[in-house]
Amino acid sequence: ALLALAAAWLWDYAVVRHLCRPRAVAAAFRAQGVRGPAYRFLSGSNGDVMRMRAEADGAALDVHDHDYLRRATPHLLAWKDKYGAPFLFWFGSQPRICLFDYESVRQILWNKSGHFVKTDAHPTILAMLGKGLVLVEGTDWVRHRRVVNPAFAMDKLKLMTATMVSCADRLIKDCEQLASNNKSGEVEVEFSKHFQELTAEVISRTAFGNSYKEGKEVFHTQKQLLALALATLLNLQLPGFKYLPTKSNRLKWTLENKVKMTLMEIIQPRLASKGSGFGDDLLGLMLEACFMTEQGERRDELTLTMDEIIDECKTFFFAGHETTSHLLTWTMFLLSVNPEWQERLREEVLRECGKANPTADMLSKLKEMTMVLLETLRLYGPVMTMIRKPISDIRLGSLSIPKGTGIVIPIPILHRDKEVWGANANEFDPPTICKRDHKCSKDPTSSFRISIGPRSCIGQNFAMLEAKSVMAMILQNSPSHFPQSMCSMHQQIL
Protein backbone atom coordinates (compact mmCIF):
# COMPACT_ATOMS: atom_id res chain seq x y z
CA ALA A 1 0.00 0.00 0.00
CA LEU A 2 2.85 2.35 0.85
CA LEU A 3 4.50 1.68 -2.49
CA ALA A 4 1.25 2.38 -4.31
CA LEU A 5 0.84 5.62 -2.38
CA ALA A 6 4.41 6.70 -3.18
CA ALA A 7 3.92 5.88 -6.87
CA ALA A 8 0.66 7.89 -6.96
CA TRP A 9 2.37 10.84 -5.30
CA LEU A 10 5.32 10.66 -7.72
CA TRP A 11 2.93 10.48 -10.67
CA ASP A 12 1.04 13.55 -9.46
CA TYR A 13 4.17 15.52 -8.58
CA ALA A 14 6.44 14.69 -11.52
CA VAL A 15 4.05 13.89 -14.34
CA VAL A 16 0.90 15.89 -13.64
CA ARG A 17 2.27 18.96 -11.89
CA HIS A 18 5.65 19.27 -13.61
CA LEU A 19 4.92 17.92 -17.07
CA CYS A 20 1.26 17.78 -18.15
CA ARG A 21 -0.01 20.97 -16.49
CA PRO A 22 2.81 23.25 -17.72
CA ARG A 23 2.36 21.87 -21.25
CA ALA A 24 -1.40 22.51 -21.15
CA VAL A 25 -0.96 26.05 -19.81
CA ALA A 26 1.77 26.88 -22.36
CA ALA A 27 -0.47 25.57 -25.17
CA ALA A 28 -3.44 27.64 -23.91
CA PHE A 29 -1.34 30.81 -23.99
CA ARG A 30 0.33 29.92 -27.31
CA ALA A 31 -3.14 29.65 -28.86
CA GLN A 32 -3.68 33.29 -27.82
CA GLY A 33 -0.38 34.39 -29.37
CA VAL A 34 1.49 34.61 -26.04
CA ARG A 35 5.02 33.22 -26.21
CA GLY A 36 7.91 32.92 -23.80
CA PRO A 37 10.95 30.84 -22.83
CA ALA A 38 10.42 27.08 -23.10
CA TYR A 39 9.43 25.28 -19.90
CA ARG A 40 12.23 23.14 -18.44
CA PHE A 41 11.26 20.10 -16.39
CA LEU A 42 11.23 20.90 -12.62
CA SER A 43 13.20 24.16 -12.80
CA GLY A 44 11.02 26.10 -15.28
CA SER A 45 12.82 29.35 -16.18
CA ASN A 46 14.74 29.62 -12.89
CA GLY A 47 18.04 28.56 -14.48
CA ASP A 48 17.70 31.25 -17.19
CA VAL A 49 16.90 33.88 -14.57
CA MET A 50 19.98 32.97 -12.52
CA ARG A 51 22.20 32.95 -15.62
CA MET A 52 20.97 36.32 -16.90
CA ARG A 53 21.29 37.87 -13.45
CA ALA A 54 24.85 36.56 -13.10
CA GLU A 55 25.78 37.92 -16.55
CA ALA A 56 24.23 41.30 -15.80
CA ASP A 57 25.91 41.56 -12.41
CA GLY A 58 29.22 42.86 -13.73
CA ALA A 59 27.71 45.29 -16.27
CA ALA A 60 28.92 48.85 -15.69
CA LEU A 61 26.35 51.61 -15.43
CA ASP A 62 26.56 55.21 -16.49
CA VAL A 63 25.61 57.43 -13.54
CA HIS A 64 23.59 59.72 -15.81
CA ASP A 65 21.59 56.88 -17.27
CA HIS A 66 18.64 55.89 -15.09
CA ASP A 67 18.02 52.69 -16.95
CA TYR A 68 19.46 50.34 -14.33
CA LEU A 69 16.84 47.69 -15.05
CA ARG A 70 19.12 45.74 -17.35
CA ARG A 71 21.00 44.87 -14.16
CA ALA A 72 18.06 44.55 -11.80
CA THR A 73 15.56 42.68 -14.02
CA PRO A 74 17.59 41.54 -17.08
CA HIS A 75 15.35 38.51 -17.68
CA LEU A 76 12.14 40.54 -17.92
CA LEU A 77 13.67 42.99 -20.40
CA ALA A 78 15.27 40.23 -22.50
CA TRP A 79 12.03 38.23 -22.73
CA LYS A 80 9.97 41.32 -23.51
CA ASP A 81 12.35 42.13 -26.39
CA LYS A 82 12.37 38.57 -27.65
CA TYR A 83 8.74 37.47 -27.21
CA GLY A 84 6.83 40.76 -27.02
CA ALA A 85 4.29 41.75 -24.36
CA PRO A 86 2.81 40.00 -22.50
CA PHE A 87 5.05 36.93 -22.24
CA LEU A 88 4.88 33.70 -20.28
CA PHE A 89 7.69 32.28 -18.13
CA TRP A 90 8.01 29.68 -15.36
CA PHE A 91 8.82 29.94 -11.68
CA GLY A 92 9.61 26.26 -11.22
CA SER A 93 6.44 24.58 -12.45
CA GLN A 94 4.30 27.66 -11.80
CA PRO A 95 3.31 29.70 -14.86
CA ARG A 96 3.90 33.45 -14.67
CA ILE A 97 2.49 35.92 -17.16
CA CYS A 98 4.19 39.32 -17.22
CA LEU A 99 1.73 42.10 -18.07
CA PHE A 100 2.63 45.52 -19.41
CA ASP A 101 -0.75 47.11 -20.13
CA TYR A 102 -2.02 49.57 -17.59
CA GLU A 103 -5.69 48.77 -18.04
CA SER A 104 -5.30 45.12 -16.99
CA VAL A 105 -3.03 46.07 -14.06
CA ARG A 106 -5.62 48.58 -12.83
CA GLN A 107 -8.36 46.00 -13.10
CA ILE A 108 -6.35 43.56 -10.97
CA LEU A 109 -5.29 46.01 -8.28
CA TRP A 110 -8.69 47.70 -7.93
CA ASN A 111 -10.52 44.40 -7.74
CA LYS A 112 -12.37 44.24 -4.42
CA SER A 113 -14.06 40.87 -4.77
CA GLY A 114 -10.97 38.91 -3.72
CA HIS A 115 -10.67 37.38 -7.19
CA PHE A 116 -6.93 38.03 -7.33
CA VAL A 117 -4.86 36.78 -4.40
CA LYS A 118 -1.16 36.90 -3.64
CA THR A 119 0.91 33.88 -4.64
CA ASP A 120 2.10 31.43 -1.96
CA ALA A 121 5.16 32.79 -0.19
CA HIS A 122 8.44 30.85 -0.11
CA PRO A 123 8.68 28.99 3.27
CA THR A 124 11.61 31.11 4.49
CA ILE A 125 9.86 34.35 3.46
CA LEU A 126 6.84 33.10 5.40
CA ALA A 127 9.05 32.34 8.42
CA MET A 128 10.48 35.85 8.26
CA LEU A 129 7.28 37.75 7.57
CA GLY A 130 4.57 35.57 9.05
CA LYS A 131 0.97 35.82 7.91
CA GLY A 132 0.79 39.56 8.49
CA LEU A 133 -1.00 42.22 6.47
CA VAL A 134 1.23 41.75 3.42
CA LEU A 135 0.26 38.09 3.02
CA VAL A 136 -3.21 37.55 4.51
CA GLU A 137 -6.27 37.33 2.30
CA GLY A 138 -10.08 37.66 2.42
CA THR A 139 -11.89 38.36 5.69
CA ASP A 140 -8.62 37.88 7.63
CA TRP A 141 -7.12 40.74 5.63
CA VAL A 142 -10.14 42.97 6.49
CA ARG A 143 -9.72 42.16 10.20
CA HIS A 144 -5.94 42.79 10.15
CA ARG A 145 -6.20 46.02 8.13
CA ARG A 146 -8.82 47.40 10.54
CA VAL A 147 -6.51 46.77 13.50
CA VAL A 148 -3.32 48.09 11.88
CA ASN A 149 -4.87 51.17 10.20
CA PRO A 150 -5.11 53.41 13.32
CA ALA A 151 -1.37 53.00 13.97
CA PHE A 152 -0.68 54.77 10.65
CA ALA A 153 -3.14 57.66 11.10
CA MET A 154 -1.44 60.97 10.27
CA ASP A 155 -2.03 62.52 13.72
CA LYS A 156 -0.26 59.54 15.34
CA LEU A 157 2.58 59.58 12.81
CA LYS A 158 3.19 63.26 13.45
CA LEU A 159 4.07 62.36 17.05
CA MET A 160 6.78 60.04 15.70
CA THR A 161 8.56 62.82 13.77
CA ALA A 162 10.71 63.73 16.78
CA THR A 163 12.04 60.14 16.92
CA MET A 164 12.80 60.18 13.19
CA VAL A 165 14.59 63.53 13.50
CA SER A 166 16.63 62.42 16.50
CA CYS A 167 17.79 59.27 14.63
CA ALA A 168 18.82 61.47 11.68
CA ASP A 169 20.63 63.77 14.10
CA ARG A 170 22.63 60.80 15.37
CA LEU A 171 23.59 59.86 11.80
CA ILE A 172 24.85 63.39 11.16
CA LYS A 173 26.83 63.43 14.40
CA ASP A 174 28.39 60.07 13.46
CA CYS A 175 29.43 61.45 10.06
CA GLU A 176 30.86 64.59 11.68
CA GLN A 177 32.79 62.41 14.11
CA LEU A 178 34.19 60.33 11.25
CA ALA A 179 35.21 63.50 9.39
CA SER A 180 36.90 64.98 12.45
CA ASN A 181 39.02 61.82 12.74
CA ASN A 182 40.47 62.61 9.30
CA LYS A 183 43.22 65.18 8.90
CA SER A 184 41.44 66.81 5.94
CA GLY A 185 38.20 67.10 7.94
CA GLU A 186 36.43 65.28 5.11
CA VAL A 187 35.20 61.74 4.87
CA GLU A 188 33.68 59.51 2.21
CA VAL A 189 30.48 57.97 3.54
CA GLU A 190 28.63 55.02 2.09
CA PHE A 191 25.14 56.18 2.84
CA SER A 192 23.38 52.99 1.82
CA LYS A 193 24.85 51.25 4.90
CA HIS A 194 24.15 54.19 7.19
CA PHE A 195 20.56 54.37 5.97
CA GLN A 196 20.06 50.67 6.68
CA GLU A 197 21.10 51.29 10.29
CA LEU A 198 19.08 54.47 10.54
CA THR A 199 15.83 53.01 9.23
CA ALA A 200 16.24 49.97 11.51
CA GLU A 201 16.65 52.35 14.45
CA VAL A 202 13.61 54.40 13.41
CA ILE A 203 11.31 51.40 12.97
CA SER A 204 12.56 49.80 16.23
CA ARG A 205 11.89 52.97 18.21
CA THR A 206 8.59 53.92 16.54
CA ALA A 207 7.26 50.36 16.69
CA PHE A 208 8.44 49.33 20.16
CA GLY A 209 9.24 52.52 22.11
CA ASN A 210 11.29 51.63 25.18
CA SER A 211 11.78 48.04 23.99
CA TYR A 212 13.61 49.22 20.87
CA LYS A 213 16.79 47.30 21.77
CA GLU A 214 14.90 43.99 21.74
CA GLY A 215 13.21 45.25 18.56
CA LYS A 216 16.61 45.65 16.90
CA GLU A 217 17.45 42.08 17.83
CA VAL A 218 14.32 40.97 15.99
CA PHE A 219 15.39 43.03 13.04
CA HIS A 220 18.88 41.48 12.86
CA THR A 221 17.42 37.97 13.09
CA GLN A 222 14.94 38.77 10.34
CA LYS A 223 17.81 39.94 8.15
CA GLN A 224 19.46 36.54 8.57
CA LEU A 225 16.18 34.89 7.54
CA LEU A 226 15.97 37.16 4.50
CA ALA A 227 19.53 36.24 3.46
CA LEU A 228 18.59 32.57 3.80
CA ALA A 229 15.44 33.09 1.71
CA LEU A 230 17.30 34.96 -1.05
CA ALA A 231 19.97 32.26 -1.23
CA THR A 232 17.38 29.52 -1.78
CA LEU A 233 14.54 31.35 -3.58
CA LEU A 234 15.18 29.91 -7.03
CA ASN A 235 16.16 26.44 -5.83
CA LEU A 236 13.89 23.51 -6.58
CA GLN A 237 11.21 23.23 -3.84
CA LEU A 238 10.47 19.54 -3.34
CA PRO A 239 7.18 18.92 -1.53
CA GLY A 240 7.68 18.14 2.14
CA PHE A 241 11.25 19.47 1.96
CA LYS A 242 10.44 22.24 4.42
CA TYR A 243 9.85 19.62 7.14
CA LEU A 244 13.22 17.87 6.76
CA PRO A 245 15.90 18.71 9.36
CA THR A 246 18.43 19.94 6.77
CA LYS A 247 21.10 22.45 7.81
CA SER A 248 19.23 25.41 6.29
CA ASN A 249 15.87 24.28 7.68
CA ARG A 250 17.32 23.89 11.17
CA LEU A 251 18.83 27.38 10.94
CA LYS A 252 15.49 28.72 9.70
CA TRP A 253 13.61 27.14 12.66
CA THR A 254 16.11 28.50 15.20
CA LEU A 255 15.90 32.02 13.78
CA GLU A 256 12.12 31.88 13.48
CA ASN A 257 11.85 30.78 17.09
CA LYS A 258 14.19 33.54 18.25
CA VAL A 259 12.07 36.20 16.49
CA LYS A 260 8.90 34.80 18.05
CA MET A 261 10.32 34.59 21.59
CA THR A 262 11.78 38.10 21.48
CA LEU A 263 8.52 39.57 20.20
CA MET A 264 6.51 37.73 22.86
CA GLU A 265 8.78 39.21 25.52
CA ILE A 266 7.95 42.67 24.17
CA ILE A 267 4.22 42.13 23.71
CA GLN A 268 3.24 40.23 26.88
CA PRO A 269 4.20 42.93 29.42
CA ARG A 270 2.27 45.46 27.32
CA LEU A 271 -0.84 43.33 27.43
CA ALA A 272 -0.39 42.90 31.19
CA SER A 273 -0.26 46.69 31.67
CA LYS A 274 -3.62 47.11 29.91
CA GLY A 275 -5.03 49.42 32.56
CA SER A 276 -2.36 52.08 32.07
CA GLY A 277 -2.67 52.15 28.25
CA PHE A 278 -0.60 50.44 25.65
CA GLY A 279 1.61 53.33 24.53
CA ASP A 280 1.89 55.65 21.53
CA ASP A 281 4.20 53.49 19.43
CA LEU A 282 2.99 51.33 16.51
CA LEU A 283 2.66 48.26 18.75
CA GLY A 284 0.71 50.19 21.42
CA LEU A 285 -1.65 51.72 18.86
CA MET A 286 -2.22 48.33 17.27
CA LEU A 287 -2.96 46.71 20.66
CA GLU A 288 -5.36 49.54 21.46
CA ALA A 289 -7.22 48.89 18.19
CA CYS A 290 -7.23 45.17 18.98
CA PHE A 291 -9.55 45.84 21.94
CA MET A 292 -12.01 47.92 19.90
CA THR A 293 -15.10 46.80 18.00
CA GLU A 294 -15.84 48.12 14.51
CA GLN A 295 -18.24 50.58 16.16
CA GLY A 296 -15.42 51.96 18.30
CA GLU A 297 -16.59 50.32 21.55
CA ARG A 298 -14.26 48.55 23.96
CA ARG A 299 -14.20 44.77 23.99
CA ASP A 300 -12.51 42.33 26.35
CA GLU A 301 -11.07 39.96 23.79
CA LEU A 302 -8.32 40.67 21.31
CA THR A 303 -9.34 40.95 17.63
CA LEU A 304 -6.04 39.33 16.62
CA THR A 305 -4.50 36.25 18.21
CA MET A 306 -1.04 36.45 19.81
CA ASP A 307 0.49 34.78 16.74
CA GLU A 308 -1.21 37.29 14.47
CA ILE A 309 0.07 40.23 16.55
CA ILE A 310 3.57 38.75 16.33
CA ASP A 311 3.21 38.45 12.55
CA GLU A 312 2.14 42.09 12.29
CA CYS A 313 5.23 43.15 14.26
CA LYS A 314 7.40 41.15 11.85
CA THR A 315 5.61 42.89 8.98
CA PHE A 316 6.40 46.38 10.35
CA PHE A 317 10.08 45.54 10.18
CA PHE A 318 10.14 43.80 6.87
CA ALA A 319 7.91 46.27 5.03
CA GLY A 320 9.08 49.40 6.79
CA HIS A 321 12.82 49.16 6.86
CA GLU A 322 14.45 48.17 3.56
CA THR A 323 11.91 50.16 1.50
CA THR A 324 12.63 53.48 3.21
CA SER A 325 16.38 52.94 3.33
CA HIS A 326 16.30 52.25 -0.42
CA LEU A 327 14.31 55.44 -1.02
CA LEU A 328 16.79 57.52 1.01
CA THR A 329 19.81 56.03 -0.75
CA TRP A 330 18.50 56.72 -4.25
CA THR A 331 17.38 60.21 -3.26
CA MET A 332 20.94 60.95 -2.11
CA PHE A 333 22.25 59.57 -5.37
CA LEU A 334 19.86 61.64 -7.49
CA LEU A 335 20.65 64.82 -5.56
CA SER A 336 24.37 64.19 -5.96
CA VAL A 337 24.15 63.89 -9.75
CA ASN A 338 21.61 66.72 -10.02
CA PRO A 339 23.24 69.52 -7.98
CA GLU A 340 20.65 72.08 -9.15
CA TRP A 341 17.93 70.02 -7.45
CA GLN A 342 20.09 69.58 -4.39
CA GLU A 343 20.35 73.37 -4.15
CA ARG A 344 16.61 73.89 -4.72
CA LEU A 345 15.78 71.45 -1.91
CA ARG A 346 18.37 72.96 0.44
CA GLU A 347 16.87 76.41 -0.14
CA GLU A 348 13.38 75.08 0.49
CA VAL A 349 14.43 73.33 3.71
CA LEU A 350 16.23 76.43 5.01
CA ARG A 351 13.23 78.58 4.09
CA GLU A 352 10.64 76.37 5.82
CA CYS A 353 12.65 74.95 8.73
CA GLY A 354 15.63 77.30 9.13
CA LYS A 355 18.38 75.53 11.05
CA ALA A 356 15.94 74.18 13.66
CA ASN A 357 15.04 70.51 13.97
CA PRO A 358 12.14 69.99 11.56
CA THR A 359 8.64 69.38 12.92
CA ALA A 360 5.84 67.51 11.12
CA ASP A 361 4.17 70.84 10.23
CA MET A 362 7.38 72.21 8.72
CA LEU A 363 7.89 69.01 6.75
CA SER A 364 4.37 69.20 5.32
CA LYS A 365 5.39 72.47 3.60
CA LEU A 366 8.27 70.87 1.66
CA LYS A 367 6.52 70.62 -1.72
CA GLU A 368 9.65 70.33 -3.87
CA MET A 369 11.03 67.67 -1.55
CA THR A 370 7.79 65.67 -1.96
CA MET A 371 8.11 65.99 -5.74
CA VAL A 372 11.72 64.71 -5.68
CA LEU A 373 10.85 61.77 -3.39
CA LEU A 374 7.95 60.77 -5.64
CA GLU A 375 10.18 61.00 -8.70
CA THR A 376 12.81 58.87 -6.94
CA LEU A 377 10.14 56.26 -6.22
CA ARG A 378 9.04 56.31 -9.86
CA LEU A 379 12.54 55.71 -11.21
CA TYR A 380 14.08 53.71 -8.37
CA GLY A 381 11.17 52.29 -6.36
CA PRO A 382 12.12 49.49 -3.95
CA VAL A 383 9.35 47.10 -5.02
CA MET A 384 10.28 45.57 -8.38
CA THR A 385 7.22 43.41 -8.98
CA MET A 386 3.82 42.68 -7.50
CA ILE A 387 2.34 39.25 -8.15
CA ARG A 388 -1.28 38.11 -8.07
CA LYS A 389 -3.07 34.95 -9.14
CA PRO A 390 -6.73 34.60 -10.14
CA ILE A 391 -8.69 32.09 -8.03
CA SER A 392 -10.64 30.95 -11.12
CA ASP A 393 -10.19 31.25 -14.91
CA ILE A 394 -10.56 34.88 -15.89
CA ARG A 395 -10.61 37.17 -18.92
CA LEU A 396 -8.44 40.30 -18.81
CA GLY A 397 -8.93 42.40 -21.95
CA SER A 398 -8.46 39.98 -24.83
CA LEU A 399 -6.50 37.48 -22.71
CA SER A 400 -7.89 34.36 -21.02
CA ILE A 401 -5.85 33.54 -17.93
CA PRO A 402 -6.20 30.10 -16.34
CA LYS A 403 -6.80 29.89 -12.59
CA GLY A 404 -3.59 29.91 -10.53
CA THR A 405 -1.37 31.60 -13.15
CA GLY A 406 0.93 34.10 -11.45
CA ILE A 407 0.39 37.57 -12.93
CA VAL A 408 3.57 39.65 -12.68
CA ILE A 409 3.29 43.45 -12.55
CA PRO A 410 6.77 44.85 -13.31
CA ILE A 411 6.50 48.23 -11.54
CA PRO A 412 9.70 50.00 -12.69
CA ILE A 413 9.22 48.91 -16.31
CA LEU A 414 5.66 50.30 -16.28
CA HIS A 415 7.00 53.52 -14.74
CA ARG A 416 9.23 54.00 -17.79
CA ASP A 417 6.51 53.46 -20.37
CA LYS A 418 6.92 56.38 -22.78
CA GLU A 419 3.29 56.23 -23.95
CA VAL A 420 2.13 56.91 -20.41
CA TRP A 421 4.92 59.07 -18.97
CA GLY A 422 6.05 60.93 -22.08
CA ALA A 423 9.24 60.90 -24.15
CA ASN A 424 11.47 61.61 -21.15
CA ALA A 425 10.09 58.75 -19.05
CA ASN A 426 13.62 57.51 -18.46
CA GLU A 427 14.87 60.81 -17.10
CA PHE A 428 14.83 62.42 -13.67
CA ASP A 429 12.35 65.25 -14.23
CA PRO A 430 10.29 65.99 -11.09
CA PRO A 431 8.09 68.88 -12.37
CA THR A 432 7.04 67.22 -15.63
CA ILE A 433 6.30 63.95 -13.93
CA CYS A 434 4.51 65.74 -11.12
CA LYS A 435 2.25 67.46 -13.68
CA ARG A 436 1.61 64.11 -15.28
CA ASP A 437 0.73 62.68 -11.85
CA HIS A 438 -1.56 65.63 -11.22
CA LYS A 439 -3.33 65.13 -14.51
CA CYS A 440 -3.99 61.58 -13.40
CA SER A 441 -5.27 62.58 -9.99
CA LYS A 442 -8.90 62.01 -11.01
CA ASP A 443 -7.88 58.57 -12.13
CA PRO A 444 -4.78 58.03 -10.01
CA THR A 445 -3.67 54.91 -11.72
CA SER A 446 -0.51 55.46 -13.68
CA SER A 447 1.84 55.20 -10.74
CA PHE A 448 2.28 51.99 -8.82
CA ARG A 449 4.95 53.40 -6.48
CA ILE A 450 3.00 52.35 -3.43
CA SER A 451 0.45 50.34 -5.40
CA ILE A 452 -3.20 51.33 -5.89
CA GLY A 453 -6.53 49.96 -4.71
CA PRO A 454 -7.49 48.33 -1.42
CA ARG A 455 -4.07 46.68 -0.89
CA SER A 456 -1.98 49.77 -1.45
CA CYS A 457 0.79 50.53 1.04
CA ILE A 458 -0.43 51.24 4.57
CA GLY A 459 2.94 52.75 5.53
CA GLN A 460 3.21 55.35 2.75
CA ASN A 461 2.81 58.38 5.05
CA PHE A 462 5.24 56.87 7.55
CA ALA A 463 7.84 56.39 4.80
CA MET A 464 7.40 59.91 3.38
CA LEU A 465 7.63 61.50 6.83
CA GLU A 466 10.77 59.55 7.64
CA ALA A 467 12.40 60.31 4.26
CA LYS A 468 11.57 64.02 4.60
CA SER A 469 12.89 64.21 8.17
CA VAL A 470 16.19 62.59 7.24
CA MET A 471 16.73 64.48 3.97
CA ALA A 472 15.84 67.81 5.60
CA MET A 473 18.38 67.19 8.38
CA ILE A 474 21.08 66.18 5.89
CA LEU A 475 20.47 69.20 3.66
CA GLN A 476 20.50 71.55 6.65
CA ASN A 477 23.81 70.17 7.86
CA SER A 478 25.76 69.31 4.70
CA PRO A 479 28.10 71.54 2.68
CA SER A 480 26.65 73.33 -0.34
CA HIS A 481 27.25 70.29 -2.57
CA PHE A 482 27.48 66.59 -1.84
CA PRO A 483 30.86 65.52 -3.22
CA GLN A 484 30.84 63.87 -6.63
CA SER A 485 32.26 60.64 -5.19
CA MET A 486 28.69 60.00 -4.09
CA CYS A 487 28.06 58.79 -7.61
CA SER A 488 29.97 55.59 -7.00
CA MET A 489 26.94 54.50 -4.98
CA HIS A 490 25.13 53.80 -8.21
CA GLN A 491 27.42 50.84 -8.74
CA GLN A 492 27.65 49.61 -5.17
CA ILE A 493 23.98 49.42 -4.29
CA LEU A 494 22.96 47.21 -7.16
Ligand code: HEM
Ligand atom coordinates in the same frame (compact mmCIF):
# COMPACT_ATOMS: atom_id res chain seq x y z
C1 HEM B 1 9.32 53.97 0.29
C2 HEM B 1 8.68 53.17 1.07
C3 HEM B 1 7.65 52.16 0.67
C4 HEM B 1 7.25 51.71 -0.56
C5 HEM B 1 7.75 52.15 -1.93
C6 HEM B 1 6.22 50.71 -0.35
C7 HEM B 1 5.56 50.05 -1.37
C8 HEM B 1 4.54 49.14 -1.17
C9 HEM B 1 3.85 48.44 -2.23
C10 HEM B 1 4.12 48.60 -3.72
C11 HEM B 1 2.91 47.65 -1.64
C12 HEM B 1 1.95 46.70 -2.34
C13 HEM B 1 2.56 45.32 -2.41
C14 HEM B 1 1.67 44.29 -3.06
O1 HEM B 1 0.46 44.50 -3.12
O2 HEM B 1 2.17 43.24 -3.48
C15 HEM B 1 3.02 47.84 -0.21
C16 HEM B 1 2.24 47.20 0.73
C17 HEM B 1 2.43 47.31 2.09
N1 HEM B 1 3.32 48.14 2.75
FE1 HEM B 1 4.61 49.42 1.88
N2 HEM B 1 6.03 50.57 0.99
C18 HEM B 1 6.87 51.44 1.66
C19 HEM B 1 6.98 51.63 3.03
C20 HEM B 1 6.26 50.96 3.97
C21 HEM B 1 6.36 51.16 5.40
C22 HEM B 1 7.25 52.20 6.06
C23 HEM B 1 5.52 50.26 5.99
C24 HEM B 1 5.23 50.02 7.46
C25 HEM B 1 5.96 50.42 8.45
C26 HEM B 1 4.87 49.52 4.93
C27 HEM B 1 3.91 48.54 5.12
C28 HEM B 1 3.22 47.92 4.10
C29 HEM B 1 2.18 46.91 4.34
C30 HEM B 1 1.75 46.38 5.70
C31 HEM B 1 1.69 46.54 3.08
C32 HEM B 1 0.56 45.54 2.79
C33 HEM B 1 -0.75 46.30 2.78
C34 HEM B 1 -1.95 45.39 2.50
O3 HEM B 1 -1.82 44.42 1.77
O4 HEM B 1 -3.02 45.71 3.04
N3 HEM B 1 5.34 49.97 3.72
N4 HEM B 1 4.03 48.74 0.07
